[in-house]
Amino acid sequence: MSTDVVGVPELPFPLRAHGPEGNWSYADGVLTGRAGPRQDRFVPPTGEALDTATDAPRLLGAPEGDFQLIARVTVGFTGAYDAGVLYVHVGERAWAKLCLEYSPDVPTVCTVVTRGHSDDANSFHVDGDSVWLRVSRTGRAFAFHASRDGERWTFVRLFTLGDEQETGAALVGFMTQAPMGEGCTVTYDHLEFRPTCPADLRDGS
Numbered sequence: 001m002s003t004d005v006v007g008v009p010e011l012p013f014p015l016r017a018h019g020p021e022g023n024w025s026y027a028d029g030v031l032t033g034r035a036g037p038r039q040d041r042f043v044p045p046t047g048e049a050l051d052t053a054t055d056a057p058r059l060l061g062a063p064e065g066d067f068q069l070i071a072r073v074t075v076g077f078t079g080a081y082d083a084g085v086l087y088v089h090v091g092e093r094a095w096a097k098l099c100l101e102y103s104p105d106v107p108t109v110c111t112v113v114t115r116g117h118s119d120d121a122n123s124f125h126v127d128g129d130s131v132w133l134r135v136s137r138t139g140r141a142f143a144f145h146a147s148r149d150g151e152r153w154t155f156v157r158l159f160t161l162g163d164e165q166e167t168g169a170a171l172v173g174f175m176t177q178a179p180m181g182e183g184c185t186v187t188y189d190h191l192e193f194r195p196t197c198p199a200d201l202r203d204g205s
Contacts, residue, residue: 010191013061022057031188033176040179045117060173068194074130079181080104087175090161098144109146138197140164
């Protein structure tokens, strides 16, 4: 686990690198990270033996209370399941991903929630290599939303990863993955942090 800290002025908490080297950098409002060959974070629900690629670069911090973390995510797709991710971590087998993923050959908003083992769900296709993603905490629950323009938000998922104390201590931030390919570079811009949850999770706001 890396101890590198990356300062992102749009966020009111420090971000620390976890997992494999992600070459994280920040400049002029843009955060950049890179996954190496066949790096992923997934625990097969079928109970199959884990592949050797069971971790991916993450850059995480610990916000307090309810919040919204927003970013426009742009992925340099080169292989199947390459993705840029907003990530929530409660424990080694309790975490979740909101992804813009090449799934397997069309850019798609996808989610994974892991409680011991991972599930895997596709939401909607995206034209191009960018989409806006938002992760929110509301009490003991987390919400995932995505948007094509950063204005009108599509509700994707509502879930919890533990009790209120566990959820309140969650690490939140960014991840890159390239499960099948030789690597993937992701940029995150239009970064924004709001210290409240959305007033209504399903009205598009």
